[in-house]
Structure formats: C-alpha cells, structure tokens
Amino acid sequence: MAVLSMRYIPDPILREKAKKIKNFADSDLSKLAMDMVDSMYFYNGVGLAANQIGSLKRICVIQMPEDEEPTILINLEITRKEGERLVTEGCLSLPGWQGKIMRAEKVWARAMDLEGKTVKYKGVTDLLAQALEHENDHLDGKLYIDFVESKNDLYEVEIGEEEDD
Ligand SMILES: [Zn+2]
Structure with missing residues (x-):
C-alpha cells in the first residue's frame, strides 16, 4: 500500500495516451491498482487514471459514493455515448479549479477487471457516466x-471543494 505522488497540469504525462495492458498475470499490475486506490482515497477523488500518478498503463480506478468497494478498470474504452448535459467538473491534477462542460447523458463502456474478465457498462448515467468519461479522457491524454x-466556465474554488475525478 502506497500513496503515489500526483502529477499536476502542465506535466506532459497528462497529455500522453496510455498503452493497453496485455499481461494480467503481472503482480506489478495488482500492486499498481492497489496503490492507485490508496492514492485516490488520499487525494479524495472519485476517480484516478494512471497518467495522474506517472504511469502510462491503461488503468483507472473509480470510487462511487454509493459503492463499498472501489472499481478497477483496465483497458477502459467508451463504446457509445448518448445525449448531452451540462456538468460541473474538477480534477485532482488541477486543484482549486472547477469547470462547466458538456458530458454525455448516457455512456456505454467496456473494460476488464484485474483477472482479465470483461466488465460492461450499458447506458449508465449521472456521476458514474461522468467519471467513466473523465478517466477515459485521461487515458487518452485529454483533460x-x-x-x-x-x-468564465472555468473558475477557482477552495482547495478540497472541487468535484474531483
Ligand atoms: Zn482528472
């Protein structure tokens, strides 16, 4: 268990595309996932993508407020989006700031868990949809x-008051 150090904008790693993970038997992978979960809790985020802690493996972690367990997503891809909605968003890599942006209303996505089993999201909404898009963007080098x-849609807020992904 370890908290990894956060990469902040304009760290160039945040602009790189993470590479697909092929080797699931790798014990470093589960260690990375656990350290990312610890880091997400430490920095108090809803999600964390590998780029944010200096790795370019295609992995992210999400903690929905209603879930007891964190979700570890490997090789996440968004397969379909529907509708549009205005959301408020923040990012652990840009503390003290928040922005209003358009996100999809419904999101379909595919990923794998640590054992390499497929995980599918079908038309999910609200915070989960937003988190999936946000983390998938990170893994594609987008913010x-x-x-x-x-x-005017990007503004300063008190540190710790952001909506953090
Ligand atoms: Zn972020």
Missing part, C-alpha cells in the same frame, strides 16, 4: 479543461 467553452 476536462479542453472542453471548457469560455473562460
């Missing part, structure tokens, strides 16, 4: 600030 349309 929510890329989707902020006007300067």
Whole structure:
C-alpha cells in the first residue's frame, strides 16, 4: 500500500495516451491498482487514471459514493455515448479549479477487471457516466479543461471543494 505522488497540469504525462495492458498475470499490475486506490482515497477523488500518478498503463480506478468497494478498470474504452448535459467538473491534477462542460447523458463502456474478465457498462448515467468519461479522457491524454467553452466556465474554488475525478 502506497500513496503515489500526483502529477499536476502542465506535466506532459497528462497529455500522453496510455498503452493497453496485455499481461494480467503481472503482480506489478495488482500492486499498481492497489496503490492507485490508496492514492485516490488520499487525494479524495472519485476517480484516478494512471497518467495522474506517472504511469502510462491503461488503468483507472473509480470510487462511487454509493459503492463499498472501489472499481478497477483496465483497458477502459467508451463504446457509445448518448445525449448531452451540462456538468460541473474538477480534477485532482488541477486543484482549486472547477469547470462547466458538456458530458454525455448516457455512456456505454467496456473494460476488464484485474483477472482479465470483461466488465460492461450499458447506458449508465449521472456521476458514474461522468467519471467513466473523465478517466477515459485521461487515458487518452485529454483533460476536462479542453472542453471548457469560455473562460468564465472555468473558475477557482477552495482547495478540497472541487468535484474531483
Ligand atoms: Zn482528472
């Protein structure tokens, strides 16, 4: 168990695309996943993608407030999106800031768990849909600030008050 150090904007690793994981038997992979879960809790986020702690493996972790256990997602891809909605978003890699952006209303996604079993999300909504999009963007080298349309839609907030992914 270890808390990994957070990478902040403009760290170039946040702009790189994470690479698909092929070897699930790798014990380093489960250690990385556990350390990412610890780090997500430590920094108090809803989700954390590998780029944010300096790795380019395609893995992210999510903790939904209603779930007892964290979700570990390997090789996450968004397969379909439907609708649009305005959301408030923040990011652990940009503390003290929040933005208003458009996200999908419904999200379909596919990933694998630590054992290599397929995990599917079919038309999920709300915070889970937002978190899946946010983490998938990280793994593609994108950040929510890329989707902020006007300067007024990005604003400072008290540290710790952001909606953190
Ligand atoms: Zn983020």
